[in-house]
Amino acid sequence: xxxxxxxxxxxxxxxxxxxxTLIWGQxxxxxxxxxxxxxxxxxxPQSVSKFPQVSSQGLFNHVERLNFRRYTPEERxxxxxxxxxxxxxxxxxAQLQRFDxxxxxxxxxxxxxxxxxxxxxxxxxxxxxxxxxxxxxxxGIAVLLEIARLxxxxxxxxxxxxxxxxxxxxxxxxSKAFTTEKxxxxxxxxxxxxxxxxxxxxxxxxxxxxxxxxISPPSKYGDFIAVVGDTEHLPLLNSFNHISTEKLxxxxxxxxxxxxxxxxxxLRSDHAPFWVQGIGAVLITDTANLRTPYYHxxxxxxxxxxxxxxxxxxxxxxxxxxxxxxxxxxxxxxxT
Numbered sequence: 002x003x004x005x006x007x008x009x010x011x012x013x014x015x016x017x018x019x020x021x022t023l024i025w026g027q028x029x030x031x032x033x034x035x036x037x038x039x040x041x042x043x044x045x046p047q048s049v050s051k052f053p054q055v056s057s058q059g060l061f062n063h064v065e066r067l068n069f070r071r072y073t074p075e076e077r078x079x080x081x082x083x084x085x086x087x088x089x090x091x092x093x094x095a096q097l098q099r100f101d102x103x104x105x106x107x108x109x110x111x112x113x114x115x116x117x118x119x120x121x122x123x124x125x126x127x128x129x130x131x132x133x134x135x136x137x138x139x140x141g142i143a144v145l146l147e148i149a150r151l152x153x154x155x156x157x158x159x160x161x162x163x164x165x166x167x168x169x170x171x172x173x174x175x176s177k178a179f180t181t182e183k184x185x186x187x188x189x190x191x192x193x194x195x196x197x198x199x200x201x202x203x204x205x206x207x208x209x210x211x212x213x214x215x216i217s218p219p220s221k222y223g224d225f226i227a228v229v230g231d232t233e234h235l236p237l238l239n240s241f242n243h244i245s246t247e248k249l250x251x252x253x254x255x256x257x258x259x260x261x262x263x264x265x266x267x268l269r270s271d272h273a274p275f276w277v278q279g280i281g282a283v284l285i286t287d288t289a290n291l292r293t294p295y296y297h298x299x300x301x302x303x304x305x306x307x308x309x310x311x312x313x314x315x316x317x318x319x320x321x322x323x324x325x326x327x328x329x330x331x332x333x334x335x336x337t
Contacts, residue, residue, distance in 0.1 A: 081104060120162065180274040231282070255267070
């Protein structure tokens with residue numbers, strides 16, 4: 002009897018081991034299974050190459066070439082010439098959209114499925130009067146141009162649209178003008194806005210938090226990138242939690258209810274007009290004056306950009322962009 006039980010026990014071990022091996026061999030790590038509050042596991046080798054890799058030097062070159070004020074009409078015209086030249090170099094057709102006090106630049110690359118809608122990635126290109134705006138917002142412009150380079154020959158299910166907004170510093174005038182034109186919003190599924198994504202700090206208490214928001218600090222340093230999204234489109238916001246950030250800056254996501262009406266600090270960039278129109282949009286930011294001492298100062302220069310942090314944030318944006326361009330899922334929060 003004992004021998005029979007022992008043999009049966011051995012057979013069960015063998016069968017269980019084989020079953021686990023077969024199941025494991027057929028299982029792939031799902032991005033949605035990654036716990037954003039723990040260190041994510043390394044992606045399998047075959048998954049790493051699915052994300053186009055950003056060029057750190059290419060990004061920083063754009064920031065250095067834009068190291069001048071972009072406040073007056075002449076300065077902003079000079080900026081547009083640079084952006085248009087770079088878009089054409091990467092094979093994109095630039096379209097100018099004029100409004101009362103400025104000009105937005107828009108470029109579009111059609112997707113393979115006309116029914117899947119489009120994704121808009123955006124950044125503003127103007128500055129305040131006294132600043133050359135390396136972080137605010139050459140950093141965002143540089144990532145937009147890097148996305149243009151990476152996706153020039155990259156087929157995607159959804160259409161990819163890039164927008165360079167003018168007059169953000171004057172009161173979000175470029176994005177407000179863009180969102181009041183109905184044709185700009187047709188088939189628009191989601192928006193990613195980048196505004197100041199190149200500065201990090203690594204001393205205690207260098208990161209501040211708005212008093213109007215009850216936030217548990219993700220770090221005692223300013224070493225993370227913040228992603229602010231509306232609660233009506235949580236799947237879009239959660240896209241940044243589901244992407245592995247191993248070896249990349251930590252991501253802190255902030256869901257905002259009621260379109261930010263109770264938290265005006267969350268309405269300070271070009272994502273806000275899209276919220277008003279009911280379009281899912283997120284703001285990616287290093288938190289501006291809550292972190293950097295160079296905010297709206299003449300000292301906002303390329304030398305004060307943290308190149309490793311900046312490159313890591315750019316890669317996060319590219320990774321998420323790749324994911325959301327290549328699925329057809331809705332970004333609206335499911336009704337419970």
